[in-house]
Amino acid sequence: MTKVVLLGPQRHVPTVRSALDDLGVDGPVAVVTAGWEEREREVGELSEHLGCETRNLKLFSRSEKALDKDPELLDALRALNDRMRTLQEHYRLRLAHTMGAVRELVARRGAQEGALLEEEIEHALGAVHVLDQHHTRRTADALGTFDERYKPTERESIGRARGKVKRDLSPCAALLVAGGHVAVLATRLRLFVIDQLIEERPVVAWSAGAMAVTDQIVLFHDSPPQGRGFAEVLTDGMGLCPHLVALPHARHRLLLDDPSRVSVMARRFQPASCLALDERSRATWDGKRWTLGAGTRWLGPDGTLHEEAVPA
Amino acid sequence: MSLAIHEFLANGTPTPEQIDAFLADRTIPIVEGPEVTFLYRGEAAEVSLQHWIYGLESSREFTRVEGTDLWWIVAEIPPKSRVEYKLGVIHADGRRELVRDALNDQLAHDPFGSNSVAAGEGYERPDWTLPDDDARPGTLEQRRIQSEALGQRREITVYLPARYRRSRRYPLLVVHDGPDYLVFSSLKTVLDNLIHRLEIPPMIVALTASNDRLHEYADDERHGRFIAEELVPAMEQRYPLVGRPDARCLMGASFGAVASLSTAWRHPGVFGRLLLQSGSFAFTDIGSSNPRGPLFEPVVRFMNAFREAPGKPAEKLFISCGTYESLIYENRSLVPRLQEAGMTVRYVEARDGHNWENWRDRLRAGLSWLFPGPLWMVYE
Structure with missing residues (x-):
């Protein structure tokens, strides 16, 4: 079982090095920065922080080059992306109504009889949960159909690029997955089937990287400049660590001092726990259970933030 | 509700020391719910509140507290309002002055000077308009463009976003009165912050200015040619821009909004986005005298022709106007015309006047709607 460490944002307070130290890793390490897109190669600051040999797996540029050489796969991938966007639009449309109902019911608290209302909120959240699961299935089906039909890793261009990734990864004692654009990152991790190359290496992932290695990617922002800010399931993640929704920059993106919102978020994704990944946050999965670093918080169904162990 | 000024005066004529203490304890003007007490201290024959709220009497006289040099007036200012004002003072010798409120350090600046600001209950300057140490700063560089249309060389300030790189393609925002937006509406800070917060994508901004804006921005075809046929191609040649209508936006306030609309109308298919603030969209329903x-x-003349046959100068338009402006009617009435012509319009009103801070406070809503950022997808 792969040991996984999830961290908060690294820009101001980098903590990857101390996480590696605690894992007993002193290098070399492989890093995935595909979420940075065209800035993928700009790993200077990260390498400096790590102070050990860093091998960039270059999943973004390698996939771009490989797809340039395989127009059929490129077209298929574009069609897949179109399909995923359409699925997301349909889901978002339905979500606006189901989550809208939850919000409206929650807003009635205090004005209406408690038990009656709470039952209705519970049921409304159940409808959202069903919709989330439906969307997860639909996207997983779309991705599965694509994999089955095109078998990317068996094609020459991707196969060769994946061989280079495997070669670069082989001497490394750990895999690091940085943040950035979560869909771009998740797509590249899938395309190269990275989960099958990791073997027993520990994985340290932060921000979007943390989202991508869990089993469900949830997009979220409580107060966006446009729209109502309903969190959305994007798709399955790599599934390296279970029962946890990673929420990077939670302090900025979520209204954590609003118990109603915290409670709705936590209850919606149960049995998974919603983990706030802010600066200095750390959560470690040892294959059996989660251990939280000091000050790392998860969203409780009671609307408060908890620092004790994540529920199994 | 008993107001602080009423309670203060209930015990008879205050001494100078009591007045000092009363003023020292409070933020002036005193905001108590929707009622705002303005104060002036000094010898004068008459003091008045001069504000720029269209629809209300623009000059309102203060009352002097008998036997003192304290003057006061209570005005109703709805919640979340921003009101810019000055005090009109007539001295004993007949001399008249229009002055800022010496008891209020809240000021708003514009090209003509500055005004005092009274904020209604609930108004707060948005945090995204203030410098944020976390936000990586973009850069400004100067360019010159020789304009055949205008027969002169024009200075353009170009904003490049943080982490600008030539291998990427950016949308282009062209801003009328750009230098004024930088100074009076904190535009660079706003762009840095909104890009940092992923609420808008990194973009390149061309900040233009005119030394004869009241003529040039009033549907002068030379201005339209300069923007659409000279500035945009020059920018696209010099910088890595997307180069499609949906990634080109014209923006302006007041006459700058007229210039934006007029330029897009005269050059259909070039600009897909317009951000129009407090447009001076004067028109007549009959005849042409205004x-x-x-x-x-x-x-x-332009607006009458435009309203008659709007065509489709852009796909998406964000329009904002203050409800305390005389132009509110013109802006409101433009919206259905645009919608009927098949354009997607978002219209926003605020309890504010025809000023740069009103325009500043609406930038987030406008820019993030016209150019949604990767907020939902990027977690760095």
């Missing part, structure tokens, strides 16, 4: 004076005549 009460706003000769400077507005070309505007009225």
Whole structure:
């Protein structure tokens, strides 16, 4: 079982090095920065922080080059992306109504009889949960159909690029997955089937990287400049660590001092726990259970933030 | 509700020391729910509140507290309002002055000077308009463009976003009165912050200015040619821009909004996005005479023609206007015309006047709607 460490944002307070130290890793390490897109190669600051040999797996540029050489796969991938966007639009449309109902019911608290209302909120959240699961299935089906039909890793261009990734990864004692654009990152991790190359290496992932290695990617922002800010399931993640929704920059993106919102978020994704990944946050999965670093918080169904162990 | 000024005066004529203490304990003007107490201290024959709220009497006299040099007036200012004002003071010798409120350090600046600001209950300057140490700063560089249309060389300030790189393609925002937006509406800070917060994508901004804006921005075809046929191609040649209408936006306030609309109308298919703030969209329903004076005549001619046959100058338009502006009617009435013509319009009103801070406070809503950022997808 792969040991996984999830961290908060690294820009101001980098903590990857101390996480590696605690894992007993002193290098070399492989890093995935595909979420940075065209800035993928700009790993200077990260390498400096790590102070050990860093091998960039270059999943973004390698996939771009490989797809340039395989127009059929490129077209298929574009069609897949179109399909995923359409699925997301349909889901978002339905979500606006189901989550809208939850919000409206929650807003009635205090004005209406408690038990009656709470039952209705519970049921409304159940409808959202069903919709989330439906969307997860639909996207997983779309991705599965694509994999089955095109078998990317068996094609020459991707196969060769994946061989280079495997070669670069082989001497490394750990895999690091940085943040950035979560869909771009998740797509590249899938395309190269990275989960099958990791073997027993520990994985340290932060921000979007943390989202991508869990089993469900949830997009979220409580107060966006446009729209109502309903969190959305994007798709399955790599599934390296279970029962946890990673929420990077939670302090900025979520209204954590609003118990109603915290409670709705936590209850919606149960049995998974919603983990706030802010600066200095750390959560470690040892294959059996989660251990939280000091000050790392998860969203409780009671609307408060908890620092004790994540529920199994 | 008993107001602080009423309680203060209930015990008879206050001494100078009591007045000092009363003023020292409070933020002036005193905001108590929707009622705002303005104060002036000094010898004068008459003091008045001069504000720029269209629809209310623009000059309101203060009352002097008998036997003192304290003057006061209570005005109703709705929640979340921003009101810019000055005090009119007539001295004993008949001398008249229009001065800022010496008891209020809240000021708003514009090209003509500055005004005092009274914020209604609940108004707070948005945090995204203030410098944020976390936000990586973009850069400004100067360019010159020789314009055949205008027969002169023009200075353009170009904003490049943080982490700008030539291998990427950016949308282009062209801003009328750009230097004023930088100074009076904190535009660079706003762009840095909104890009940092992923609420808008990194973009390149061309900040233009005119030294004869009241003529040039009033539907002057030379201005339209300069922007659409000279500035945009020059920018696209020099910088890595997307180069599609949906990634080109014109923005402006007041006459700058007229210039934006007029340029897009005269050059259909070039600009897909417009951000129009407090547009001076004067028009007449019958005849062509307008009460706003000769400077507005070309505007009225343009707006009458535009309203008659709007065509489709852009796909998406964000329009904002203050409810305390005389232009609110013109802006409101433009929206259904645009929608009927098949354009997607978002219209926003605020309890504010015709000023740069009103325009500053609406930038987030406008820019993030016209150019949604990767907020939902990027977690760095």
